[in-house]
Amino acid sequence: MNIRQLMLGNEAIARGLLENGCAIATSYPGTPASEILSSVVSFEKLFSGDQKKPSAPMHIQWAVNEKIAFEIAYAGSMTGLRAAVSMKQVGLNVASDPLMSAAYIGTKGGFLVISADDPGPHSSQTEQDSRLMAMMAKIPVLDPDSPAQAKDMVAMAYELSETFEIPVMLRPTTRVCHARQDILPAEMISLDRIADFQKDPARWAATPKFRYLMHKELEKKLGAISELMQTAPLLLNPETSQVSAKRKAVVVSGVAAAHAKEIMKALDLWEMIPLYQVLQPYPLHSEFISLMINGYDEILVIEETTGVIEMQIADRNRVKGKLDGTVPKVGELLPEMIQDIISKFTEIKSDPVRLPSVPGRRPTLCAGCPHRASFFAIKKAAKKGIYTSDIGCYTLGLNLGAVDTVLSMGAAISQAAGFYHAYKHQEKRPDIVATIGDSTFFHAGIPGLVDAVVQNVRFVLVILDNRTTAMTGNQPTPDTGIGAGGEPLERVDIPSLVQGCGVKFCKQGDPYQLNEFIPLVKEAVAYSREHGPAVVIARHPCLIDRFRKDEQHQPILVEITDSCDGCGYCIQHFECPALVMDEGEERVQVDPILCNGCGVCVHVCPKDSIKLNGEW
Amino acid sequence: MNNSIQQQIVISGVGGQGVLFVTRLLAEAAINKGFPVFTSETHGMAQRGGTVVSHLKVGDFFSPLIRPFQADGLLALKAENLPQHGDYLKPDAWAVINGPSQASEISAIFFADADALAQKIGNPKSVNLVLLGFALSKLSQTVENRKSLFCSFENIKAVLEKRLTDKKKMLEASLEAIETGFNKF
Numbered sequence: 001m002n003i004r005q006l007m008l009g010n011e012a013i014a015r016g017l018l019e020n021g022c023a024i025a026t027s028y029p030g031t032p033a034s035e036i037l038s039s040v041v042s043f044e045k046l047f048s049g050d051q052k053k054p055s056a057p058m059h060i061q062w063a064v065n066e067k068i069a070f071e072i073a074y075a076g077s078m079t080g081l082r083a084a085v086s087m088k089q090v091g092l093n094v095a096s097d098p099l100m101s102a103a104y105i106g107t108k109g110g111f112l113v114i115s116a117d118d119p120g121p122h123s124s125q126t127e128q129d130s131r132l133m134a135m136m137a138k139i140p141v142l143d144p145d146s147p148a149q150a151k152d153m154v155a156m157a158y159e160l161s162e163t164f165e166i167p168v169m170l171r172p173t174t175r176v177c178h179a180r181q182d183i184l185p186a187e188m189i190s191l192d193r194i195a196d197f198q199k200d201p202a203r204w205a206a207t208p209k210f211r212y213l214m215h216k217e218l219e220k221k222l223g224a225i226s227e228l229m230q231t232a233p234l235l236l237n238p239e240t241s242q243v244s245a246k247r248k249a250v251v252v253s254g255v256a257a258a259h260a261k262e263i264m265k266a267l268d269l270w271e272m273i274p275l276y277q278v279l280q281p282y283p284l285h286s287e288f289i290s291l292m293i294n295g296y297d298e299i300l301v302i303e304e305t306t307g308v309i310e311m312q313i314a315d316r317n318r319v320k321g322k323l324d325g326t327v328p329k330v331g332e333l334l335p336e337m338i339q340d341i342i343s344k345f346t347e348i349k350s351d352p353v354r355l356p357s358v359p360g361r362r363p364t365l366c367a368g369c370p371h372r373a374s375f376f377a378i379k380k381a382a383k384k385g386i387y388t389s390d391i392g393c394y395t396l397g398l399n400l401g402a403v404d405t406v407l408s409m410g411a412a413i414s415q416a417a418g419f420y421h422a423y424k425h426q427e428k429r430p431d432i433v434a435t436i437g438d439s440t441f442f443h444a445g446i447p448g449l450v451d452a453v454v455q456n457v458r459f460v461l462v463i464l465d466n467r468t469t470a471m472t473g474n475q476p477t478p479d480t481g482i483g484a485g486g487e488p489l490e491r492v493d494i495p496s497l498v499q500g501c502g503v504k505f506c507k508q509g510d511p512y513q514l515n516e517f518i519p520l521v522k523e524a525v526a527y528s529r530e531h532g533p534a535v536v537i538a539r540h541p542c543l544i545d546r547f548r549k550d551e552q553h554q555p556i557l558v559e560i561t562d563s564c565d566g567c568g569y570c571i572q573h574f575e576c577p578a579l580v581m582d583e584g585e586e587r588v589q590v591d592p593i594l595c596n597g598c599g600v601c602v603h604v605c606p607k608d609s610i611k612l613n614g615e616w
Numbered sequence: 617m618n619n620s621i622q623q624q625i626v627i628s629g630v631g632g633q634g635v636l637f638v639t640r641l642l643a644e645a646a647i648n649k650g651f652p653v654f655t656s657e658t659h660g661m662a663q664r665g666g667t668v669v670s671h672l673k674v675g676d677f678f679s680p681l682i683r684p685f686q687a688d689g690l691l692a693l694k695a696e697n698l699p700q701h702g703d704y705l706k707p708d709a710w711a712v713i714n715g716p717s718q719a720s721e722i723s724a725i726f727f728a729d730a731d732a733l734a735q736k737i738g739n740p741k742s743v744n745l746v747l748l749g750f751a752l753s754k755l756s757q758t759v760e761n762r763k764s765l766f767c768s769f770e771n772i773k774a775v776l777e778k779r780l781t782d783k784k785k786m787l788e789a790s791l792e793a794i795e796t797g798f799n800k801f
Contacts, residue, residue, distance in 0.1 A: 178658070
């Protein structure tokens with residue numbers, strides 16, 4: 001039996017944390033980083049069942065947002081324990097405040113900031129490069145090319161962090177996080193350290209005067225880190241013999257390095273052009289910069305997503321990359337693009353290959369998703385309203401025409417306020433309905449709601465409470481009362497929280513009961529026009545949340561009667577994937593494979609052509 | 617152990633069909649046979665009914681992605697994905713498609729109505745396993761079409777049995793689905 005295990009990149013990172021004695025791991029879910037923390041939970045369970053089980057169990061938690069997650073893990077490292085916080089790249093924006101400061105103050109125990117980037121973007125608002133955040137904060141960042149290397153880099157990062165008492169960033173991208181590879185696991189260990197916070201207010205609570213000194217100290221650390229052998233760039237093909245007149249080199253990092261290795265071999269360039277892999281894009285090793293400038297006439301740099309390495313080899317006459325347009329500035333660097341770029345740079349013939357861009361299927365809310373019913377009700381209740389929304393599955397409400405804006409976590413509420421203030425002196429003021437998920441409300445919605453109460457913003461907030469963080473794989477929320485490992489925790493319930501923010505109209509309903517839910521939203525809209533903020537909590541568990549299987553209602557069979565004339569109203573306004581137009585028959589049909597039996601569509605057809613047909 | 621094996625396979629469908637599960641079964645079968653393996657998957661929003669594609673590379677590779685015209689095979693859980701993902705294939709590649717037969721330039725292409733077969737056994741969500749079973753039968757007939765997968769029907773059954781060892785009911789249903797596809801002809 002082979003002992004190599006198939007591991008997702010995120011699992012490999014989690015395994016790396018356990019193999020290096022991490023004691024505290026925190027996160028807020030976000031694609032492509034979500035599986036890191038859940039895998040820490042699984043490995044830790046395995047480890048605790050082991051003979052050599054740790055003296056103290058790890059602390060593993062989903063935090064309310066990335067800033068909180070960062071600060072919890074960081075404080076853990078201040079006590080000398082090893083800690084890690086993981087998030088997606090836009091989550092790092094939320095955690096950027098403590099990040100900048102922690103870089104100056106530094107750490108005691110090793111502290112890893114894992115920020116997963118999403119070139120493409122596949123599942124994010126932006127393609128931002130976390131390595132630029134590392135540069136801005138002035139902390140070292142490691143850039144893995146594969147799940148196996150990501151695991152190895154956890155060890156490297158902890159060593160770096162503890163040697164220099166500095167937070168270290170690990171920056172995987174989607175293609176590392178969501179690749180699987182056969183990996184040989186090493187032993188998980190416990191360092192048997194105990195929390196030991198050494199008071200030192202001049203450091204841990206430094207005033208601006210000391211911050212200047214810390215900044216100087218930080219620059220000194222970076223200087224030393226840029227000379228460290230362990231993280232120095234690797235020449236992958238020492239067997240190269242330059243044959244062309246011009247001395248050329250290719251520099252790669254992250255998954256672009258993985259693509260380039262394969263392509264250089266396929267194009268027979270492996271023995272001709274030196275290929276350097278940068279492990280630590282910032283700070284780039286000073287000796288490497290000299291080697292590039294003094295040793296080569298032309299240097300091609302291929303990296304994602306911004307030219308971080310390129311900027312540090314600042315000779316514009318020799319360096320080709322993102323800044324001179326040799327490498328695209330936008331979008332994921334697919335291997336076929338890298339093949340093109342390397343062929344041109346090395347002046348060899350290779351036919352450009354590109355897949356034709358065929359539009360795939362757009363994502364849609366699941367058949368039977370309670371959000372669909374909520375959006376349908378909102379459109380009924382505030383027909384010409386402005387619909388601000390937020391980050392989550394329910395962003396897909398835009399397919400129903402019920403989402404007009406999506407900006408950032410929590411912005412549904414503050415943007416609703418902005419629209420209200422912009423329109424409030426006009427005679428005809430549009431109704432404003434904001435939608436936000438339960439987890440997003442906890443994450444960043446609460447301050448916005450407090451502000452809206454203070455400013456008496458006349459809008460309706462519909463909290464789409466499906467009892468979980470659905471988009472990222474059904475992680476718990478603070479209202480769930482369950483921890484990352486399934487352990488029972490305290491609960492914070494949403495209605496009390498809303499009332500605590502000072503909202504006077506707060507009612508709850510089940511969007512599946514559309515006949516009652518539409519009037520409830522109408523009542524809230526009417527209240528908001530006259531009085532101020534109104535909150536409706538649309539509460540129905542997520543269909544695919546396996547923890548809430550027991551709370552789902554009995555599926556209902558529906559049928560389309562002969563009176564259906566194929567007007568398409570249900571398809572346009574309800575957009576359920578299980579309702580399909582039969583073009584030949586000019587009528588709608590129910591796809592029995594996709595239908596989940598929510599029965600909501602019965603209330604949708606204006607001609608009453610969708611009828612109940614008994615229980616499942 | 618065959619160390620010279622190099623196979624690149626594209627598996628596609630729409631979110632919810634179980635593209636990731638099929639990819640995983642094949643990847644684990646590869647590991648069990650001692651082959652190095654890479655897969656690349658679609659997660660996140662596209663999993664809500666959007667187009668989902670996995671890349672599976674068995675053998676000595678560095679990159680998790682397959683370049684156009686390099687794939688040895690395509691397993692498409694939706695026939696509509698053929699124009700989108702067919703261009704990954706090499707000239708002499710195979711393709712196994714869920715849907716009615718259609719004209720194609722692909723030399724070794726096999727069609728099966730996996731939706732109907734899955735419905736027939738009362739497990740409409742098992743389309744992915746039915747099609748995988750069908751592929752395993754078509755791609756083991758090496759004499760007929762000279763195409764073969766790196767793993768066999770038995771290898772995949774062994775992976776399923778190990779993965780679902782604590783879930784007897786799910787295991788039975790999964791085995792029935794994969795056998796239904798395998799025994800289609």
